[in-house]
Amino acid sequence: MLAMNYRGPFRVRAEQKPEPEILHPEDAIVRVLRSCICGSDLHLYHGLVPDTRVGSTFGHEFIGIVETVGSGVQKLKTGDKVLVPFNIACGKCAFCKQELFGNCHESNPEATAVGGIYGYSHTAGGFDGGQAEYVRVPYADVGPVVIPEDMHPDDAVLLTDVVPTGYQAAEMGGIKKGDTVVVFGAGPVGIMAAKCAWLFGAGRVIIIDHLEYRLDFARNYAQCEAYNFRSMEDPVLFLKKTTDWFGADVCIDAVGGDAAGNAMQTITGRKMMLQAGSATALHWAINSVKKGGIVSIVGVYGPTDNLIPIGNVVNKGITIRANQASVKRLLPRLIEHIRSGYIDPKAIISHRIPLEEVADAYHMFSAKLDNCIKPILIPPSARQ
Amino acid sequence: MDLEKKFAHIKGWGVDADPENEPTYPIKKYTGDDHQRTNWERPPQQPVTVEILHSNERPGVSAVFGTSCPPEGLSGNIRRYAFKHSESSYGHWLPLLLADRVNVVEGIIDDLKKGHVPNIFAEKGWKAAWKYNRAGLIKKIALTALATTAVVMLYKSARSKSR
Numbered sequence: 001m002l003a004m005n006y007r008g009p010f011r012v013r014a015e016q017k018p019e020p021e022i023l024h025p026e027d028a029i030v031r032v033l034r035s036c037i038c039g040s041d042l043h044l045y046h047g048l049v050p051d052t053r054v055g056s057t058f059g060h061e062f063i064g065i066v067e068t069v070g071s072g073v074q075k076l077k078t079g080d081k082v083l084v085p086f087n088i089a090c091g092k093c094a095f096c097k098q099e100l101f102g103n104c105h106e107s108n109p110e111a112t113a114v115g116g117i118y119g120y121s122h123t124a125g126g127f128d129g130g131q132a133e134y135v136r137v138p139y140a141d142v143g144p145v146v147i148p149e150d151m152h153p154d155d156a157v158l159l160t161d162v163v164p165t166g167y168q169a170a171e172m173g174g175i176k177k178g179d180t181v182v183v184f185g186a187g188p189v190g191i192m193a194a195k196c197a198w199l200f201g202a203g204r205v206i207i208i209d210h211l212e213y214r215l216d217f218a219r220n221y222a223q224c225e226a227y228n229f230r231s232m233e234d235p236v237l238f239l240k241k242t243t244d245w246f247g248a249d250v251c252i253d254a255v256g257g258d259a260a261g262n263a264m265q266t267i268t269g270r271k272m273m274l275q276a277g278s279a280t281a282l283h284w285a286i287n288s289v290k291k292g293g294i295v296s297i298v299g300v301y302g303p304t305d306n307l308i309p310i311g312n313v314v315n316k317g318i319t320i321r322a323n324q325a326s327v328k329r330l331l332p333r334l335i336e337h338i339r340s341g342y343i344d345p346k347a348i349i350s351h352r353i354p355l356e357e358v359a360d361a362y363h364m365f366s367a368k369l370d371n372c373i374k375p376i377l378i379p380p381s382a383r384q
Numbered sequence: 385m386d387l388e389k390k391f392a393h394i395k396g397w398g399v400d401a402d403p404e405n406e407p408t409y410p411i412k413k414y415t416g417d418d419h420q421r422t423n424w425e426r427p428p429q430q431p432v433t434v435e436i437l438h439s440n441e442r443p444g445v446s447a448v449f450g451t452s453c454p455p456e457g458l459s460g461n462i463r464r465y466a467f468k469h470s471e472s473s474y475g476h477w478l479p480l481l482l483a484d485r486v487n488v489v490e491g492i493i494d495d496l497k498k499g500h501v502p503n504i505f506a507e508k509g510w511k512a513a514w515k516y517n518r519a520g521l522i523k524k525i526a527l528t529a530l531a532t533t534a535v536v537m538l539y540k541s542a543r544s545k546s547r
Contacts (some may be wrong), residue, residue, distance in 0.1 A: 008488030011507040024430040024448050050480035053453035054491035093424050094417040106427055109438035109445035111471055126450030138448040174408040177387055177401050198394045201401035223394055342396030363509020369516035
């Protein structure tokens, strides 16, 4: 089969690999119809995530058709068209029982801090991902959801990560009616978080980024205020001023370790990798929120981090809520929101690229070329 | 001011607002299962057919795991060393980052062994860069060439002085 193949930082290619096999009674093999490149994949692509091995296939946002199922699979059957949440979850452990599907204890031997994720390094379990023609799906009765007949496939593929992550970012903010919500990062997840903040009754939504084309998109799509931090002397001061010198009620970090905006953080975190990425967005979130406010983090950071103003977290009595999105938990509600027209996920897809051109797709998304918001990869077998 | 009216133009405004939902997820979802610790009914164990390195913060491997790219060669040895240290230790993460870089060189050697000369330009997506950011690409190539020339010149002058 054709699959994306990681060769090192900033180097990927599409090439033939053996098709995946059933390795566990609860496995299924899914033929991929569409997969996305996620902003989180760029952390892997940039070499920021430890234990990203050469030869791996990335891709944790995909939909497809069930080709085969293992002997223990009860609900899913061959021919089902499914969307597959990015979390690999057993459904039985204490964490899954709390609907913490992103924190499953039975899907990742390599690390206890995170559950298994498709195509997201050995730190997240060493599973090959969906930027391929076929993918192995463990615990097939737990994660995958049959795509409703009336749902557009482009909406379905965005329900595997982007929409639930953006929604949960807003949900974890504990937004009260009338709250001012600031979202750092106008990538797909940040845009979705801004959009979803309104569903929780936000009174004002502000998004901060440094790329004008993304800010323009966010203004139109999420109907929010959008500001370029490059045009400000100090984003924290700007946000204090614009909130009557009080601070935002809720701040959302939708950036993670690849954040721009601070030379020291960029040099130590992104270039020299002396810390797990740049903590710029997190600094701004902590320092811009009101005392007693809530910071919600969905941006991906490396496993060990430092230079975080944790003293300010204590001094200000801030609540921090952070997690990988629990996709399965949110799907029923989000499917209804799409049906009701509250969210239109497919509108954020800007590029449709054949899987064969995966190297160009990664470069375009990483370098923000051609006003790329969200690229989607189509395998050759899905184009026949 | 009536917020409902103010935001009437935003479809779905406030549909998920729930003043009773405090604290929100994930605190709200606490079930008490934590106190059972790891005494849940485990799924069947996936057979370990390749070498799987597991965190020393757990007693063994999880019920399922990925089998891609088992540890091999020098990078594999560095990874094995890394897994002797806990996830809270630099002794774990820094060797893993080093192994990743060693693995890149191993990947190139492996390609050459198979008779495949990697097309670095294609792998870096320079076709897209040429199409959408030609000036940036030319600048990058020029700067790289300049830096390489400077290093070669410095090396040559250092060698001639030592003679």
